[in-house]
Amino acid sequence: MDCMKGFHHNGAKPNSMKLLSIILLMGIYEYTRMLFGMKNASAHFQRMMDTIFQEEILKDWMVLYIDYIIIYSETWEDHVHYIDRVLSKCTPIDLKNSLEKCSFGQQKLLALGNKVSGLSLAIDQNKVAAVL
Structure with a gap:
């Protein structure tokens, strides 16, 4: 939210x-x-x-x-x-x-430049590419 x-x-x-x-x-x-x-x-x-x-x-x-x-x-x-x-x-x-x-009931989401799920946390590669 x-x-x-x-x-x-x-x-x-x-x-x-x-x-x-x-x-x-x-x-x-x-x-x-x-x-x-x-x-x-x-x-x-x-x-x-x-x-x-x-x-x-x-x-x-x-x-x-x-x-x-x-x-x-x-x-x-x-x-x-x-x-x-x-x-x-x-x-x-x-x-x-x-x-x-807002998005509700998601199993995966993008939050503050990270891909978040119940099992993992990873940097959003689109954000990395934008900096490079």
Whole structure:
């Protein structure tokens, strides 16, 4: 699962808003939400996600990396139950997932430049070829 506009779920502190301002002909505009690319934005968002999904992570059926959520299970019934739990935590805080970037019930997937399955982890050769 991939969270949509995840960074915008965190508000900017009032003393930081002036640092996030842009000047246009119509006036000065200040961002009130955290922006992608800010120095500590990724760490802050990761901490927020770790806090929200702490129980799921500790039960060892979920992995988070910033705005990527990977849910794994041994049975289809467990998988559906885990997805339901995650989505039920996302809804109250208005954390939306990009359906185009989500895939469910996969036995193999590409995650963060790696081919992942229940049995193996390998580097995606397309990523290697792009660098060479």
